[in-house]
Amino acid sequence: MLKLAHMLRLIISSALLIPICFAAGVTIEPIPATQEQLNSQNLEELKSASVKIDGEGTQFNINYSAPSTIDLYILFMEKDGTFNPRNILFAELPQGEQETIIPISDTGGWSRGNNNYKLHFLTDKDSVPEVSKVELSGNLSIADGIKQFFAPEPFTPSSYHRLNGYKLFGYSATFVLLILTLIGSLIFIKNRKVQILIFLGMIFISNARFSIDSLRYTYTHLTANTYASAGSAYEIAEYLHKNDIENIALCSDGNSYFKTVLSYALYPAKIKDESENILVHSAFNWSFENDVIRCGETEANAIKLNGFPDGSVLFSL
Amino acid sequence: MISLLIFLGITLLLIAEGWLILSLIGIPRSYLKFFLSLPTAALPNSLIILIITLANLSLHPTTIISLHMIIIIALTIIVISKRKEQLANLPTSQLANLPPTQRFIITTTCSTLLLITFIYGFSHAVLLPTFHYDSVMNWNNRSKISFIEKQLVLTDHHELIAKPHYPILYHSLQITTQQGQSEWSDRLGNLIHFLLSISSLAALFLMIKKLRGSVTSLIALTVITTTPLFAMHMGGSYADVPLTLFALLSLASFFLYNKTNEFRWIILSAIFVSACVWTKSEGIPFCAVPWGLMMVLCWWRSASSKMKIVYGIIIAVVLSMLWPMAALIKGLPLSPHGANDMGFALQDGALPVALKVIFMGGSFGVVLPLVILLTLLSPSNRTHKYGLLWGILSLAGIIFIYTFTSNAQYLINGQSFDRQMLLPVAILILTIFSSDSS
Numbered sequence: 042m043l044k045l046a047h048m049l050r051l052i053i054s055s056a057l058l059i060p061i062c063f064a065a066g067v068t069i070e071p072i073p074a075t076q077e078q079l080n081s082q083n084l085e086e087l088k089s090a091s092v093k094i095d096g097e098g099t100q101f102n103i104n105y106s107a108p109s110t111i112d113l114y115i116l117f118m119e120k121d122g123t124f125n126p127r128n129i130l131f132a133e134l135p136q137g138e139q140e141t142i143i144p145i146s147d148t149g150g151w152s153r154g155n156n157n158y159k160l161h162f163l164t165d166k167d168s169v170p171e172v173s174k175v176e177l178s179g180n181l182s183i184a185d186g187i188k189q190f191f192a193p194e195p196f197t198p199s200s201y202h203r204l205n206g207y208k209l210f211g212y213s214a215t216f217v218l219l220i221l222t223l224i225g226s227l228i229f230i231k232n233r234k235v236q237i238l239i240f241l242g243m244i245f246i247s248n249a250r251f252s253i254d255s256l257r258y259t260y261t262h263l264t265a266n267t268y269a270s271a272g273s274a275y276e277i278a279e280y281l282h283k284n285d286i287e288n289i290a291l292c293s294d295g296n297s298y299f300k301t302v303l304s305y306a307l308y309p310a311k312i313k314d315e316s317e318n319i320l321v322h323s324a325f326n327w328s329f330e331n332d333v334i335r336c337g338e339t340e341a342n343a344i345k346l347n348g349f350p351d352g353s354v355l356f357s358l
Numbered sequence: 359m360i361s362l363l364i365f366l367g368i369t370l371l372l373i374a375e376g377w378l379i380l381s382l383i384g385i386p387r388s389y390l391k392f393f394l395s396l397p398t399a400a401l402p403n404s405l406i407i408l409i410i411t412l413a414n415l416s417l418h419p420t421t422i423i424s425l426h427m428i429i430i431i432a433l434t435i436i437v438i439s440k441r442k443e444q445l446a447n448l449p450t451s452q453l454a455n456l457p458p459t460q461r462f463i464i465t466t467t468c469s470t471l472l473l474i475t476f477i478y479g480f481s482h483a484v485l486l487p488t489f490h491y492d493s494v495m496n497w498n499n500r501s502k503i504s505f506i507e508k509q510l511v512l513t514d515h516h517e518l519i520a521k522p523h524y525p526i527l528y529h530s531l532q533i534t535t536q537q538g539q540s541e542w543s544d545r546l547g548n549l550i551h552f553l554l555s556i557s558s559l560a561a562l563f564l565m566i567k568k569l570r571g572s573v574t575s576l577i578a579l580t581v582i583t584t585t586p587l588f589a590m591h592m593g594g595s596y597a598d599v600p601l602t603l604f605a606l607l608s609l610a611s612f613f614l615y616n617k618t619n620e621f622r623w624i625i626l627s628a629i630f631v632s633a634c635v636w637t638k639s640e641g642i643p644f645c646a647v648p649w650g651l652m653m654v655l656c657w658w659r660s661a662s663s664k665m666k667i668v669y670g671i672i673i674a675v676v677l678s679m680l681w682p683m684a685a686l687i688k689g690l691p692l693s694p695h696g697a698n699d700m701g702f703a704l705q706d707g708a709l710p711v712a713l714k715v716i717f718m719g720g721s722f723g724v725v726l727p728l729v730i731l732l733t734l735l736s737p738s739n740r741t742h743k744y745g746l747l748w749g750i751l752s753l754a755g756i757i758f759i760y761t762f763t764s765n766a767q768y769l770i771n772g773q774s775f776d777r778q779m780l781l782p783v784a785i786l787i788l789t790i791f792s793s794d795s796s
Contacts, residue, residue, distance in 0.1 A: 194720065198491045201596060203772040204586050206720020213718035219727050240728055244581055245467055247723030251586035252471055255478035262486055271489035275544075298491055304518060305494035306487070306544075309506055 066140030098177025107170035153211030272351030482593030493595030578791035632677035705766030745789025
């Protein structure tokens, strides 16, 4: 019985591996990334290159030679030159001479037809990579078309205003389900009970899909020390409160989101332009050497008071 | 632990106040009465906070609790002398006769989806701290500062609050239930709104159950609550869910009046539509105005109960107008985004975005387009027409404002349009499921 189970496992795992074995090169599954993640890259310490690509295809074929790993960010561009920050993808390309395949058709940003992309390559400053090929190829498989429906809806500060939604076979899942409902209703035009079941069924599928993501958000937020983009705002506020620190200055290159959450968490303590305490949060260029803090326009002798899980550091000047 | 007990004590006080108001209206002892109590008490609580503010008194436990106690004692005296009443029994719906297997499948599916939404909502509203931008800018921050300063922030400008002119029901509920705490508790601030939401949803379930039976009610509640953006907002900290739930309670109360011709339901409907006005600026154009038109239509068609409707309208006008009048006296704008809302012209790029949100977006999934379709296709009856009037007027009003005024920017940049659409979508869902032909 055990042997049979073992054989079955072997057959299943072999079947799963077949596409990768026959594929020409290494397949690297990209993962969702945030704009903050991209913005926090210190471009002065890295070598970077960008390339714009447009066309049809379900995967990127990238051939290159690199002495160290390359961080690749893929942006899905809109016609007006902007991009949806919720659809950024990240892949770490291994070092060496490689022929890589990066499938994108099972991700939330991919649509059928012609798409515009911007690829950012980032690597060590001393590294001299050579990229010989970047092209789109491939046709959509049924499995990937369905798999796209399960691409996660990202949780961002703007999720409370608008949700991206899901896709099926490169089309809006809302639209596909709507069309399927209409077709079903027309087929069963004389059977009102079946029509109601079709309507309810589609609504339940649509709402259940989001429920899966809401469970994922719950798990992620309850198990992480930081809360989405709010970072350690509450931990910082608690520290200041316990230590009777009434105001701080903030050195940050991030957007106003963190400052706003921190202001709420801190009150009645305040964030001021000048203070004897400085909090460094998501700053691109800052240093603390020989008891001197340099961040933005601040350069002063300082004592490090505390560090926080999101990377923020509090100093007393 | 002590702070939680104080919080629960004040919440029970509000529930008792709501219970007594409902007794005065003539709602007999029932689960429905219990679940309606907290949403009912939210409005007098806002009035108390406003009176204290206008009288330049301090937002102190003594002032707030003593005013609530005066109301409770007065109500108790009146209610004791009042005879007990019964609610009319309504016929159950045809869905109550579903085969057991179908009933089991529907009940299990709905319960699972509702449970997941409850888990998400409870964890994000109660266990986790507030980390939503608008909440800390406009909602919880205003409550926290008002609580600490012991004075409601009521101005058209404040350095730490983007919109200090918003209606005050949301904040009032948080401020009152924080009394007795040594410092602001973010968790308790969100807990009271989670309790308000759960209480309102439970009341709504029982009201639709009275109209259409338990299975239909469960389905309606599931469709409304698990719509993606609504489910997301169950995590708390915005006033869109309270606004939508007050509107739903008002409409469900009206439907019950329509079925039973009992005056108490019209009073309740008036109280809840007034609560909408005290919750968000949208409460006037998208709740009070369509509700008023719905009542006028009902008055027009009614042969024998015209005075009940007139009294209902008077109650709603008196309760609703207190907030806009107070705001105007204080020089506050009634529009959430200022006077820019008043220039009308089709805005560039707005209509395609609106259509994309409705037919392809993720905020509502397939719920919004199907609700629009069902609204157009469902056979019409009396209940249906009244609900449609409110739902379609608010839906059309929101689409018009976001495509023909400068508010288009909040549609195009993906801010408030989707959130505001929660209200008409929920109203239309309630209408469809409460309709005799559903």
